[in-house]
Amino acid sequence: MTKEELNSIIEERGTGAPPLVGILQEIQKREHCLPFRTLEMVAERLATPMSRLYSLATFYKSFTLKPVGRHAIDVCLGTTCHVCGGRRIMDRLLLALHVIEGGTTSDHRFTVTPVRCLGCCSIAPVIRIDSTVYGHVTQSQLAKILEKHD
Amino acid sequence: MVTLEIDGQEIEVEEGTTVLKGAQKLGIYIPTLCYEETIKPYGACRLCVVETIVNDRSMFQSSCSLSVAEGMIVKTNSKPVVKGRKxxxxxxxxxxxxxxxxxxxxxxxxxxxxxxxxxxxxxxCVLCGLCVRVCEELVGARAIDFVGRGTERKVDVPFERVWDECVACGACTYVCPTGHIQNEAHRVAQLKRQLGIQRKCRYMLMGAVSNKLCPNNYECWRCEYEQRTEYRLGEHAVLALKPAQRQGG
Structure with a gap:
């Protein structure tokens, strides 16, 4: 992320204490992680101590310090999805993408993470890619669903 | 001035003082872990919890962050309070x-x-946050902060490496009630105790070399001492001891 991009984000959101999380969210959205260099730039620009940024970045689950894939795949393993075979969907995905749970594919396309419940148990088993939710997923559908996202 | 009752004794204190300070004035002991007079109250340890009775209703509040109110009745050692503390x-x-x-x-x-x-x-570490607050409020350096959340919460420097923000004042080590926060020098001493003062230089065949002095400045490829200290301290032990050398390199 260049300095100009960062400046535009900061100007959009103001420089007080509460927008700090907003700024980090925006960076996370654009870069898919919080790169060290960018955090350094934020600290310098806002005169915020690095410890504060690091504390926030490690506290909230939505921030990652390590780069993740362009698309986040959340596989629901909640009670209902578990009963309806969410685990098998997960295993199939991991096999197809050659990753481990929470891992990123080598082409930085997908990151697969298990989640507990997405709140739509009536269409279990459920997977979510970015913000699109797919219900009644079967193993044979997976390849088609993955094709839609590159 | 506000009048309140603590453990059956009436006391008159200024508005805005905390119940804990009032109790201390009366000589009543309330246990604390995260309280320090010069720092803003934080209310993390909950050991200073007292029972307050306002309008015939009893409540449990941490006395270090509770300001006094007119006609307040405080019990610092009642049965439920002691049970909670236990x-x-x-x-x-x-x-x-x-x-x-x-x-x-x-x-x-x-x-x-x-x-x-x-x-x-x-x-x-009891996560009282004293070190973090001292660093922020008194020193103003804000070099350390809480990292992570839940069971993985701990006090640390960002990215586990040495930063210039830390002025090595030692305020955090002084204020820590448990001795968890220690200076880097202490860790180096600990390391030395474990590894000994002299070590064998295997790769450059220089025989027994002092830990502090390396003729090659610990720059040999595969220097295992370097790797081991870096793994434990995040930075080279010797460079941590010699800030001047760090600036130069």
């Missing part, structure tokens, strides 16, 4: 069973064993 102390004992300060408090309240599971016996 449970808290059990929790502290399960988290850090070998910390002297926690043990002392447990002895005071007759807590000998805990019903909760101990995960790490060597754990000695």
């Amino acid at each position: 449970i808290l102390l059990e929790l502290y004992l399960s988290r850090c069973p070998e910390v002297k300060r926690v043990r002392e408090l447990c002895d005071q309240y007759g807590v000998t064993e805990t019903r909760f599971t101990t995960f790490d016996k060597s754990e000695d």
Whole structure:
């Protein structure tokens, strides 16, 4: 992320204490992680101590310090999805993408993470890619669903 | 001026003072872990909890962050308060069973064993946040902060490496009630105690070399001492000891 991009984000959101999380969210959205260099730039620009940024970045689950894939795949393993075979969907995905749970594919396309419940148990088993939710997923559908996202 | 009653004794204090300070004025002891007079109250340890009765209703509030109110009745040692403190102390004992300060408090309240599971016996941080607050409020350096959340919460420097923000004033080590926060020099000393003062230089065949002095400035490829210290300290032990050299390199 260049300095100009960062400046535009900061100007959009103001420089007080509460927008700090907003700024980090925006960076996370654009870069898919919080790169060290960018955090350094934020600290310098806002005169915020690095410890504060690091504390926030490690506290909230939505921030990652390590780069993740362009698309986040959340596989629901909640009670209902578990009963309806969410685990098998997960295993199939991991096999197809050659990753481990929470891992990123080598082409930085997908990151697969298990989640507990997405709140739509009536269409279990459920997977979510970015913000699109797919219900009644079967193993044979997976390849088609993955094709839609590159 | 506000009049209130603490443990049956009436006291008149200025508006805005905390109940804890009022009790201390009367000579009533309230146990604390995360309280320090010069720093803003934080209310993390909950050991200073007291029972307050306002309009015939009793409430449990931490006395370090509770300001006095007119006609307030405070009980610092009632049965429910002591019971609550005992449970808290059990929790502290399960988290850090070998910390002297926690043990002392447990002895005071007759807590000998805990019903909760101990995960790490060597754990000695109670997460009181004193070091973080001292660094922020008194020193103004803000070099350390809490990292992570939940069971993985701990006090650390960002990215686990040495930063220029830390002025090595030692305020955090002084204020820490358990001795968890230690200076880097202490860790280097600990390391030396483990590894010995001299070591064998295997790769450049220089024989026994002092840990402090390396003719090659620890720059040999595959210097295992370098790797080991870097792994433990995040930075080279010797460079941590010699800030001038760090600036130069």
